[in-house]
Amino acid sequence: MSTKKNTNITYYTYKHKKHIYKMSCNKKSLLFGNKVVVILVFLLCLVHSSESLRPLFACNPANGLTRTLRFCRVNVPIHVRVQDLIGRLTLQEKIRLLVNNAAAVPRLGIGGYEWWSEALHGVSDVGPGAKFGGAFPGATSFPQVITTAASFNQSLWEEIGRVVSDEARAMYNGGVAGLTYWSPNVNILRDPRWGRGQETPGEDPVVAGKYAASYVRGLQGNGAGNRLKVAACCKHYTAYDLDNWNGVDRFHFNAKVSKQDLEDTYNVPFKSCVYEGKVASVMCSYNQVNGKPTCADENLLKNTIRGQWRLNGYIVSDCDSVDVFFNQQHYTTTPEEAAAASIKAGLDLDCGPFLAIFTEGAVKKGLLTEYDVNLALANTITVQMRLGMFDGNLGPYANLGPRDVCTLAHRHLALEAAHQGIVLLKNSGRSLPLSPRRHRTVAVIGPNSDVTETMIGNYAGKACTYTTPLQGISRYARTLHQAGCAGVACRGNQGFGAAEAAAREADATVLVMGLDQSIEAETRDRTGLLLPGYQQELVTRVAQASKGPVILVLMSGGPIDVSFAKNNPRVAAIIWAGYPGQAGGAAIANIIFGAVNPGGKLPMTWYPQDYVAKVPMTIMAMRAYGNYPGRTYRFYKGPVVFPFGFGLSYTTFTHSLAQNPLAQLSVSSYKLNSAIFNSSSNSIKVSHANCGTFPKVPLHVEVSNTGEFDGTHTVFVFAEPPKNGIKGLGVNKQLIAFEKVHVTAGAKRTVQVDVDACKHLGVVDEYGRRRIPMGEHKLHIGDLKHTILVQPQL
Helix, strand or coil: CEEEEECCEEEEEEEECCEEEEEECCHHHHHCCCHHHHHHHHHHHHHCCCCCCCCCCCCCCCCCCCCCCHHHCCCCCHHHHHHHHHHHCCHHHHHCCCECEECCEHHHCECCEECCEECCCCCECCCCCCCCECCECCECCCCCHHHHHCCCCHHHHHHHHHHHHHHHHHHHHCCCCCCEECCCECCCCCCCCCCCHHHCCCCCHHHHHHHHHHHHHHHHCCCHHHCCCCECCEEEECCCCCCEECCEECCCCEECCCHHHHHHHHCHHHHHHHHCCCCCEEEECCCEECCEEHHHCCHHHHHHHHHHCCCCCEEEECCCHHHHHHHCCCCCCCHHHHHHHHHHHCCCEECCCHHHHHHHHHHHCCCCCHHHHHHHHHHHHHHHHHCCCCCCCCCCCCCCCHHHCCCHHHHHHHHHHHHHHCEEEEEHHHCCCCCCCCCCEEEEECCCCCCCHHHHCCCCCCECCCCCHHHHHHCCCEEEEECCCCCCCCCCCCCHHHHHHHHHHCCEEEEEEECCCCCCECCECCCCCCCCCCHHHHHHHHHHHCCCCEEEEEECCCCCCCHHHHCCCCCCEEEECCCCCCCHHHHHHHHHCCCCCCCCCCCCCECCHHHHHHCCCCCCCCCCECCECCCHHHHCCCCCCECCCCCECCCCEEEEECCCCCCEEEECECCCCCCCEECCCCEEEHHHECHHHCCCEEEEEEEEECCCCCEEEEEEEEEECCCCCCCCCCCCCEEEEEEEEEECCCCEEEEEEEECHHHHCCEECCCCCEEEECEEEEEEECCEEEEEEEEECC
C-alpha cells in the first residue's frame, strides 16, 4: 500500500489480486470499493485524518522494509543502532541528511524530515517544521521571553517548557510538527537597541543561564534513559546581538570580543544550557568573532561546546550561515572549502542547502573525509534515536493529541506567566490599584490598547485566543476607547483631540503605548530609545486633560526612555507589560484593578536616550574605559531611567538575616605557586582550587511582608568583589543568586541561599581565566550588606 496527498485528500493505493485500487477516506470511495480494501482503508482513516498524515518511520511495525534491521531494535544501545544505520547509507545519502530538510532514504524506508521548528514561547510556525490548521488551529502563546524572564521564577520557566513540549508532541503525533525545536534564544541583551532583545532573558548572564537550563529541562523532559521529549537548541552562539544598525548587518559583522568578556558574559548562558540544561543542540551564529565565522571556528565548536562542555547532541548553523560566510564574508576561496571548514570545525547540520550541494565535492577534493561526514551524522541521528523517531509510535507521549493543545490549564498558565512578568515602575500616591466601585468609567487610549498579535511578539505561532487590554479592562469598567494614533509609529496627532475628550469624561485613563515588530524585530534594530513618533505628545496631552488618575502601560521588548512620564506628576503610574502573550490584556487589567499584585522585576537596565549617543552597537566591550561608559548594571555607572531588578508592588517587603552568616573563608589550592596563587593580583585560579573542600556560606534571608496585600518578592543576592590587582576587572557587582517567594500580608518567609566561593565569588581576568580574589567580598541583599573575608590557606 502507498499513500499520496492531493490538496486536502489523502489517497491510498493498494494492490489486491492483480487489481490496483485507489481510494480515499470519502464516503463514495468507501461505499463502492472492494470489501477487503474498504476494511483496510477504513481502519487507516480512523488513524489518520485527511488534513495531516504522519509518515511511517523506518522502524514502524507496519514497515516491512526495515523493521528487522539492527538499527530498528529498541533493545540495542542507541550508539550501536546509529552506527548500524550510518553503515547502510551511501555517501550521497549521508550528504542529503546534513541539511534541515533532510531527504528520504526510500530503500531503508526512511522518510524525509524537517529539522527546523521553533518554540521560543509556544509552538511556532515560523520554521517550516510546524503548521497550524485542521485539528491544530493554534497553540498556547506565552508571554515573550523578556517578559517571562521578569518573573525571575525558575519553576515557572520550566513549567512553560513542559507545556510547550506537550503541545509540540501532540502536534507531532498529528503529523503537523517535528520534534527538534531551535529554541531558546539565550544571547545577552547587551545593547538596548537590539531588535531581538525581546527574545532573550535579558542582560544578566546568570539569569540567562538559569532561564536556559530551566526552559530546556521543561522542553526535553527529565532525561530518563537518555531519552528526549523534544530536542531543544540554545542559540545563537556566540556574541550575537546586532542585526542591522547604522549600515552594519549581522551577515557582515565581526564581533571583536576579549577573552574576558567571552568567558564572563557571552558564553555563560550557553555553558549553563549545556552543563545544567543538558540541551540537545546548540546553534552557531551568522557573525564572525574576532575574524572567524562562528560556524567555522573549531575552537568555539569542537573544542569548547563539544570538548570542554561535553555537548550530548548536535551543532546546527543559523539558516544559511555557511553560505553567508562563503558568499558574503568571503572567508574561503571555494564553496567546497567552506563546506569542509564548517564540518571539520564541528558543525553537524546546515540550516540551508549549502552542505547538500558542496560536501561531496569537498570529499572528492580531499578537503574532507567520509569519516568526517559520519561523525556529523552520528550526532544528528543519535538525537533522533533519543527522541524515539526510530521506535515507531511508542513511548509516554504517544497518546498526546489535539485535546492536549490549548487546554484550560495551559491558557491559565499563559495568564499566570503574564501576571508574574508584568512590572510596576511607578505608583505615585498609591494610585493603583483602581477600584471598580470608584472608577466605573475608564478611558482606554493608545495604539496598543486593542492589539492582538503585538502581544505575542516575534517567533510566535497562532494563539489559542486573545484578550486585548481593552477587552480586559472592559471586564471591570465601562470603557471609552480611542486609539489616538494610527499604529505605534504615531506619525500624526489627528486623533489626539478625541483621546483628550475621552480622558476628560472618564474616572481614570489607561494609555497603552510602546513598540511592536515594526519598530524592533529580527533584522530591525532601533536607532534610539524614545517612544516613536508623537506618542510622547499624546501621553502628555491626555495626562493633562484627564480628570482621573492616568496609568501608562508600555508594550515593548527593549527598554524605553520614558523619563518624561516618570517625572510628570500627572502620570500616576507606569506599567511595563513587555509582550505579555495571548492573555496579556486580562493580566494588565487584573493588575490595574488589584485582582493581582504585581511582582515582576526588570531583567534589563533602562537607559536614558543620551546613553546610546555614547555607545556604538558595534563595540562589544562590556567594561567601561575612557569615554566609553560600559554596558549593563555590572559595568555601567551612569544615570538610568530604571535600574536592573527594579519593580514595585502594592505591598512592602523588608529583609533581615535570620542567622549570623560566616564572615571569613579560607580557600586553598592543591598546588600553591605563582601560576595559581598570583600575589600581584592576590587571587587563586578557580581551575586549581580545591573547590570541593570549601565550606558553603549559607545566607538565611527573612522576607517580611509589611503591607496590606499578599505578594511575591524576588530576593536578589549580588556580590561585589574586592578592588585588588586583577587587571581590567571593572565590575560593579554581579548577581549570584535569586529566589522567588510568595509572602502573605503580615507574614514572614525565610529563603536560604548557599554562597559557593568557586561558583559565586570568582571573577574573570583579562586572559579569560576565572580567579577567586582574596579580600573582602561584599554581598548585597536589598538594603542589607554582608562581608565575607576570603583569604588563602597556606
